[in-house]
Amino acid sequence: MKSFYIEFGIEEVPAVAGRLDIYVKGDEVSVKVRFGVLQDPRFFEKFVKKRDPIEVPYMMSRICGVCSVVHLTCSTMAIEKAMGIKPEENSLKIREIAKGMEILQNNLIHVLMSIPDFTGTKNALEFSKKYPNIFSKIMELNTRTLDVYRRIGGRFIHTPSIGAAFHGKPIYRYELEGISRELSNLSEELHSLAYELAEIWKPLAPGFKDPVPSYCVLQADDGYPFFSEKLLFSDGQVVPAEKYYETIEELKIEYSNAHYTLYKGKPFYTGSRARLQAYSHLLTDRTREVIKLLKIDYDNPFENVKAQYAEAVQVTEVLAQVAAELAAKVKHSIKPFYLERRKDCTGEGIAFATAPRGTLIHHYRIRNGKMDYANVITPTVMNARHVEVNGEALIRWLASSGQPDEEEVKPIIAALLRAYDPCLPCAVH
Amino acid sequence: MVNVKLDGVEVEVEPGTTVLEAAKKAGIEIPHLCTLKDLYNGASCRLCLVKTTRGKLVPACAYQVYRDEEFTVNSLELKRIRKVNFELLLSFHKIECWKCERKGDCLLASLSQELGVEGIPVCSQCPLPPEECLLTKGILCLGMITSSGCDAECITSGGQCWGCRGPITRRDVLERAFKRYEELGFNIDDVLFRAEIFWNSVPAFEKLKKVAAEVRGGKK
Ligand code: SF4
Numbered sequence: 001m002k003s004f005y006i007e008f009g010i011e012e013v014p015a016v017a018g019r020l021d022i023y024v025k026g027d028e029v030s031v032k033v034r035f036g037v038l039q040d041p042r043f044f045e046k047f048v049k050k051r052d053p054i055e056v057p058y059m060m061s062r063i064c065g066v067c068s069v070v071h072l073t074c075s076t077m078a079i080e081k082a083m084g085i086k087p088e089e090n091s092l093k094i095r096e097i098a099k100g101m102e103i104l105q106n107n108l109i110h111v112l113m114s115i116p117d118f119t120g121t122k123n124a125l126e127f128s129k130k131y132p133n134i135f136s137k138i139m140e141l142n143t144r145t146l147d148v149y150r151r152i153g154g155r156f157i158h159t160p161s162i163g164a165a166f167h168g169k170p171i172y173r174y175e176l177e178g179i180s181r182e183l184s185n186l187s188e189e190l191h192s193l194a195y196e197l198a199e200i201w202k203p204l205a206p207g208f209k210d211p212v213p214s215y216c217v218l219q220a221d222d223g224y225p226f227f228s229e230k231l232l233f234s235d236g237q238v239v240p241a242e243k244y245y246e247t248i249e250e251l252k253i254e255y256s257n258a259h260y261t262l263y264k265g266k267p268f269y270t271g272s273r274a275r276l277q278a279y280s281h282l283l284t285d286r287t288r289e290v291i292k293l294l295k296i297d298y299d300n301p302f303e304n305v306k307a308q309y310a311e312a313v314q315v316t317e318v319l320a321q322v323a324a325e326l327a328a329k330v331k332h333s334i335k336p337f338y339l340e341r342r343k344d345c346t347g348e349g350i351a352f353a354t355a356p357r358g359t360l361i362h363h364y365r366i367r368n369g370k371m372d373y374a375n376v377i378t379p380t381v382m383n384a385r386h387v388e389v390n391g392e393a394l395i396r397w398l399a400s401s402g403q404p405d406e407e408e409v410k411p412i413i414a415a416l417l418r419a420y421d422p423c424l425p426c427a428v429h
Numbered sequence: 430m431v432n433v434k435l436d437g438v439e440v441e442v443e444p445g446t447t448v449l450e451a452a453k454k455a456g457i458e459i460p461h462l463c464t465l466k467d468l469y470n471g472a473s474c475r476l477c478l479v480k481t482t483r484g485k486l487v488p489a490c491a492y493q494v495y496r497d498e499e500f501t502v503n504s505l506e507l508k509r510i511r512k513v514n515f516e517l518l519l520s521f522h523k524i525e526c527w528k529c530e531r532k533g534d535c536l537l538a539s540l541s542q543e544l545g546v547e548g549i550p551v552c553s554q555c556p557l558p559p560e561e562c563l564l565t566k567g568i569l570c571l572g573m574i575t576s577s578g579c580d581a582e583c584i585t586s587g588g589q590c591w592g593c594r595g596p597i598t599r600r601d602v603l604e605r606a607f608k609r610y611e612e613l614g615f616n617i618d619d620v621l622f623r624a625e626i627f628w629n630s631v632p633a634f635e636k637l638k639k640v641a642a643e644v645r646g647g648k649k
């Protein structure tokens with residue numbers, strides 16, 4: 001390797017929610033990339049203590065305004081487990097649809113925010129001027145996704161109708177049928193849009209390979225998983241809920257307000273790129289076609305954005321099926337219900353959910369009807385160390401033919417971070 | 430025909446037309462409450478006040494134009510005046526929206542939202558009929574003590590009100606609300622504990638707690 005020296009900081013990364021800075025320093029012997037979350041800690045795990053457990057999902061949903069549904073549902077599942085409540089089968093399906101709709105909506109918006117990196121445009125605004133049709137098509141798909149969501153859950157952000165031991169919105173059979181139809185339409189349109197995207201989408205750093213390609217997803221026991229009781233790592237290890245704590249090592253980092261995580265002493269990643277690989281046997285034909293069209297290279301971390309698009313197609317198809325099956329089962333409507341709960345219960349509950357950005361863990365203990373302990377591990381936390389390691393490898397890769405130009409390195413490091421779709425408020429929860 | 434100019438928008442009307450009708454024709458909204466076409470134009474609520482070029486305030490529902498004239502119909506000053514008038518009107522309205530048959534479709538509620546008047550609870554916009562109020566099913570809802578203006582979003586979506594819009598400040602409404610919580614078997618401490626989630630650092634919460642303590646104390 002030729003010698004080089006590089007040192008710079010980036011204070012703001014556009015199209016990333018929250019405050020962070022990136023610091024890069026090093027030469028051919030060693031180069032360090034530091035990804036510091038500056039967002040102030042928010043103490044969610046602390047302030048739910050002593051509260052009534054059924055309040056907790058609504059509070060936890062406030063961890064993030066972008067992906068509130070996954071925090072709400074994951075927390076709901078964990079609380080129900082801790083309280084020893086079995087929710088109705090149908091309401092579980094509703095939660096699945098709600099969860100999936102959020103992945104769809106988030107993925108679409110994130111593709112729109114990141115696609116400028118891959119099309120030689122500066123930002124989404126410039127992209128919208130250069131490719132007005134694609135831009136407005138994605139916006140339209142996003143709006144229609146939200147419309148479908150409204151029929152399932154009501155309000156999208158901090159959905160009030162889903163909660164522990166509770167389902168609040170009547171959903172009629174004809175609505176479910178309509179949702180299934182609309183999702184099939186969405187899937188078709190996403191598929192045809194993929195042809196246009198494939199034409200303009202230039203890969204970033206083609207040939208660059210992720211040096212630590214290990215990932216963590218949910219174990220799929222029964223179809224494309226949105227919730228699960230087990231984690232699956234890329235080396236094949238399946239981790240049951242009660243063992244997650246021993247498997248995922250959480251580190252306190254001095255330059256960041258968020259914790260970082262390791263698996264067997266090494267960083268790992270999570271998100272759409274991981275999921276498409278782990279669930280390759282579950283992908284629909286249409287998704288496979290889109291993956292082929294977009295020429296997704298799973299070894300390249302930038303390709304996570306493409307994976308998000310392909311996953312959007314997968315999710316629409318899976319959900320269309322779930323909604324159709326549910327419609328066939330329901331006679332007239334799914335009625336709201338409140339389940340009885342014991343006021344003085346004691347127990348522990350852990351739930352894993354597929355968040356748009358990766359794997360989410362909520363873990364609670366209840367003692368005598370009051371919250372006693374809470375732990376949340378978010379996808380951004382899981383990805384944090386992985387971004388750094390990839391950033392370091394990327395700089396070495398860029399410098400392999402001599403001193404890299406700082407002005408060229410900066411945007412590509414920012415694009416790398418963006419490709420992971422980090423959410424900093426979630427990271428510091 | 431005469432020419433009426435409303436906030437710069439010109440409209441041609443028959444002589445004798447009221448400013449309110451002229452505004453309707455021009456597509457301009459003026460809040461109004463008491464007037465009823467062909468039945469009542471006593472101009473008693475004073476919500477529709479508009480301003481002439483000479484600075485006089487006149488009720489749009491009763492003031493007829495016979496010559497070319499100009500009016501200011503919407504301005505911050507007018508909004509402030511209308512707000513005060515509306516607050517005075519509301520002050521002797523017994524607010525018990527949770528029991529009201531008109532809830533979910535209430536002119537007073539929508540006017541208070543439009544004019545920024547606080548004191549009407551979320552229940553005023555709640556779509557559930559009084560007999561289906563969540564409280565009657567034992568589900569804690571903070572609608573009665575929370576300021577309206579959200580179209581009762583959460584209840585419409587199938588949930589309960591958690592009080593995100595902040596507490597009501599009107600004492601008599603709070604008293605009635607806490608009495609009802611007690612009547613329906615809720616512990617006021619539980620209500621306040623729930624309210625703490627959103628209102629912990631809201632100054633008006635302190636006042637609300639005092640009212641709650643009095644209601645509880647009065648019963649002893
Ligand atoms: S459900 Fe809530 S908002 Fe509706 S009337 Fe009852 S207390 Fe008021």
Ligand code: SF4
Nearest residue numbers: 579583590591592593
């Ligand atoms: S929680 Fe907020 S948005 Fe929901 S009903 Fe209450 S005041 Fe309205």
Ligand code: FES
Nearest residue numbers: 463472474475490
């Ligand atoms: S509407 Fe009441 S005074 Fe005009």
